[in-house]
Amino acid sequence: MTTQLLPQAGQEERLEQPEAQDIRLDVVFAALSDPLRITIVKRLMGEGDDVFRSCTWVGIDRPKSTLTHHFRALREAGIIEQRRFGTERRSRVRVADLSARFPGLLELVAAAPLE
Amino acid sequence: MTTQLLPQAGQEERLEQPEAQDIRLDVVFAALSDPLRITIVKRLMGEGDDVFRSCTWVGIDRPKSTLTHHFRALREAGIIEQRRFGTERRSRVRVADLSARFPGLLELVAAAPLE
DNA sequence: AGAATAGTACTACCAAAGTCGTACTAAGGC
DNA sequence: GCCTTAGTACGACTTTGGTAGTACTATTCT
Numbered sequence: 001m002t003t004q005l006l007p008q009a010g011q012e013e014r015l016e017q018p019e020a021q022d023i024r025l026d027v028v029f030a031a032l033s034d035p036l037r038i039t040i041v042k043r044l045m046g047e048g049d050d051v052f053r054s055c056t057w058v059g060i061d062r063p064k065s066t067l068t069h070h071f072r073a074l075r076e077a078g079i080i081e082q083r084r085f086g087t088e089r090r091s092r093v094r095v096a097d098l099s100a101r102f103p104g105l106l107e108l109v110a111a112a113p114l115e
Numbered sequence: 116m117t118t119q120l121l122p123q124a125g126q127e128e129r130l131e132q133p134e135a136q137d138i139r140l141d142v143v144f145a146a147l148s149d150p151l152r153i154t155i156v157k158r159l160m161g162e163g164d165d166v167f168r169s170c171t172w173v174g175i176d177r178p179k180s181t182l183t184h185h186f187r188a189l190r191e192a193g194i195i196e197q198r199r200f201g202t203e204r205r206s207r208v209r210v211a212d213l214s215a216r217f218p219g220l221l222e223l224v225a226a227a228p229l230e
Numbered sequence: 231a232g233a234a235t236a237g238t239a240c241t242a243c244c245a246a247a248g249t250c251g252t253a254c255t256a257a258g259g260c
Numbered sequence: 261g262c263c264t265t266a267g268t269a270c271g272a273c274t275t276t277g278g279t280a281g282t283a284c285t286a287t288t289c290t
Contacts, residue, residue, distance in 0.1 A: 025224075026148050026227070029148040030145070034247090055266075056265095056267090063249080063251075068268055069249080069268095070248090084256090084257095086266090087256060087257040104223065105223060107218075149277090171236070171237090178280055179236075180279080181279055181280065183239090184279080186237095201288065203235095203287090204237065
């Protein structure tokens with residue numbers, strides 16, 4: 001994290017997530033088996049791997065409680081990192097970790113015909 | 116199928132499966148989110164992509180009804196092909212189809228630390 | 231025909247999971 | 261302090277899915 005460019009000040013705590021070596025493929029598959037979550041990951045990835053975006057930025061038409069649930073699932077599976085920025089919870093895809101652990105996985109997701 | 120080497124005679128009908136272009140990534144992820152199914156696929160792949168193996172050959176310690184359920188899930192997701200050979204239902208992984216549609220996916224499965 | 235084996239349809243059970251609403255917390259602006 | 265917004269914990273509901281047993285089908289061999 002020491003070399004990471006953080007575009008906004010006021011960054012605070014990172015929400016709990018598994019270490020890279022603890023990320024499990026079956027759990028990742030389970031998290032990404034939901035089309036909505038693939039969409040979320042694709043949109044976040046489209047912004048680059050050092051950019052954090054809020055839950056509402058992703059633009060999914062679902063109640064906030066549902067979004068909370070999905071983002072949590074992605075975080076706990078190790079797919080995204082979430083940090084608190086004031087009132088927002090901003091996320092980014094853990095591209096480096098996932099590419100190291102599961103080479104090619106994110107390319108599959110990026111190519112998925114789901115918007 | 117015309118160039119496929121079939122090691123046994125008496126091959127009969129192929130069970131229903133999705134066409135290669137109809138295989139969906141989220142459905143594949145869902146099917147492979149079960150550790151037992153990853154194990155099944157790994158063992159089948161260890162035999163090569165033109166070799167059919169029966170459900171019991173795979174050597175999973177589960178009642179037959181549970182195996183039937185899992186194999187069906189893999190087939191309907193498009194991950195395996197199943198054919199009837201006498202009393203047996205033999206399966207092989209659809210390596211060519213999956214590699215074409217989702218490059219690298221089977222390598223992830225093969226490398227998964229699940230036995 | 232009977233026995234044995236492989237596998238399946240059906241059923242039941244329980245757990246997991248997606249969806250949503252509600253009441254609430256956390257933060258920021260006026 | 262009040263208002264607004266972002267997000268969460270909790271609960272309820274419905275659907276999905278893993279597991280297993282039972283009765284059965286399909287096939288093969290004697």
